[in-house]
Amino acid sequence: MTTDTDLSMDGHSATAVFASKGIDVTPNKDQGVIKIVKRQGIDGDRPMIGDRVTVHYTGELLNGKTFDCSRDRKEPFCFNLGKGQVLKAWDISVLSMQRGELCKLLCGPEYAYGASGNPGKIPPNSSVLFEMELLKFEGEVLTDDGGITRRIKVKGDGYSNPNDGAIVDVHLEGSCGGRLFDSRDVCFVVGEAEDKGVPLGVDRAMEKMQKGECCILYLKPKYGFGKEGKPEFKIGPDKDIVYEVTLKDFQRAKESWEMDLNEKLEMAAVVKLKGNQYVKAGWYNQAVIQYQRIVSWLEMECGTGMEQQKRIQDFLLTSHLNLALCFLRLKEFSQVVENCNKVIELDENNEKALYRRGEARLLRNEFSLAMADFQKVLQVNSSNRAARAQISICQSKIREHHEQDKRTYANMFQKFAEHDAKIGKMKRRRNESVKSSENGEVGIKRQRRSQECPS
Numbered sequence: 001m002t003t004d005t006d007l008s009m010d011g012h013s014a015t016a017v018f019a020s021k022g023i024d025v026t027p028n029k030d031q032g033v034i035k036i037v038k039r040q041g042i043d044g045d046r047p048m049i050g051d052r053v054t055v056h057y058t059g060e061l062l063n064g065k066t067f068d069c070s071r072d073r074k075e076p077f078c079f080n081l082g083k084g085q086v087l088k089a090w091d092i093s094v095l096s097m098q099r100g101e102l103c104k105l106l107c108g109p110e111y112a113y114g115a116s117g118n119p120g121k122i123p124p125n126s127s128v129l130f131e132m133e134l135l136k137f138e139g140e141v142l143t144d145d146g147g148i149t150r151r152i153k154v155k156g157d158g159y160s161n162p163n164d165g166a167i168v169d170v171h172l173e174g175s176c177g178g179r180l181f182d183s184r185d186v187c188f189v190v191g192e193a194e195d196k197g198v199p200l201g202v203d204r205a206m207e208k209m210q211k212g213e214c215c216i217l218y219l220k221p222k223y224g225f226g227k228e229g230k231p232e233f234k235i236g237p238d239k240d241i242v243y244e245v246t247l248k249d250f251q252r253a254k255e256s257w258e259m260d261l262n263e264k265l266e267m268a269a270v271v272k273l274k275g276n277q278y279v280k281a282g283w284y285n286q287a288v289i290q291y292q293r294i295v296s297w298l299e300m301e302c303g304t305g306m307e308q309q310k311r312i313q314d315f316l317l318t319s320h321l322n323l324a325l326c327f328l329r330l331k332e333f334s335q336v337v338e339n340c341n342k343v344i345e346l347d348e349n350n351e352k353a354l355y356r357r358g359e360a361r362l363l364r365n366e367f368s369l370a371m372a373d374f375q376k377v378l379q380v381n382s383s384n385r386a387a388r389a390q391i392s393i394c395q396s397k398i399r400e401h402h403e404q405d406k407r408t409y410a411n412m413f414q415k416f417a418e419h420d421a422k423i424g425k426m427k428r429r430r431n432e433s434v435k436s437s438e439n440g441e442v443g444i445k446r447q448r449r450s451q452e453c454p455s
Contacts, residue, residue, distance in 0.1 A: 025096045032108040056070045056135060061126065087107070088112075109126055109127060160211070164253065165190060165293065166206070166253045167189055168187065191290065192274065212247065261303065264301070268315045275294075337360050337361065341357070351377055351381055358370045361373060
């Protein structure tokens, strides 16, 4: 173990210390990054590629001059490991650290600032020193709701990723509470993984993976086996699960720009059928993927001739209606409104779109807007009894809301009145106290004068 004194010598001395006591952490052992541990970290996990890491660091030239320090800014530095966001030396060295570890690094120019250096701070072709402390690290969150977290064990090759419709060949190992329940090689179509009993979270992670990558996926119930669980795997409802996934190979599906309109229309018919099957099975997230593919293919298409234009409009209208239905079941009400609006742009009197938008607005407590939608439904179809019933519900909710407001304001005004009365009472008491004090002082003065008079 070395101390700061050991490393704050001239360049030759520091290099000698690292050569005698340091560890080469470069993959090809070329002495480009040498590490000396100053304080051991906590035993356990080390960061993986893609992890979000938080560090404190101090950068120095070999003459001991500091050129950068996160502690001086009183703010640690965060980055995604192994993504090329920082110096190559950092990506390499932090992979070797444990949480809480403090180390010193000697970094050659090819792993630091290179032949050009950093004008005004670091001369060209300079080796530099870094003191690095790893404060914490966590997996890469792949979804906005935090339902899928990825940690990469082995980085993949190239820059290409599977897309929706791609055929992937993977090895899976699933575990729950430390118990392995699934281990197999499987081939599936991205967006249709449920057909092979592969959870949604694994399917959605595919678009982030590269060939040869091995990663660990931490899946919340929504992206695992949900409220139903998986009896054949002895997984109960609402369980977090973990999958280790190796992407062995894949074949990308054609992108929209690679298909002509006739091909898109043929594919839309097939994908729509698959989406409808998922809806009937209650797999709404999977159905959403299918309908969104159709929209992405056709939303910018115009077609040539009335027949093509009608087919495009029919597919878009149906896809948005079905998306609204799926999002209604998933309780994503803003998405319901958005997709219904798309339908109404194509067909302003579409009964289903108006009704589903009304349902979403009612569930968002937008009672007046919801009632307007249901009233429009009755204008389109006066015999729609469901819409009539929903109007009654909206009217009842609006009355309840008004009554609630009345009670709230009544209580508010009552509290204001009580507060004002209390303040008034306190002022009166204060005034009475002052008057009483003044009267007392007058009496005392009179008594003093009478005592001072000769007898």
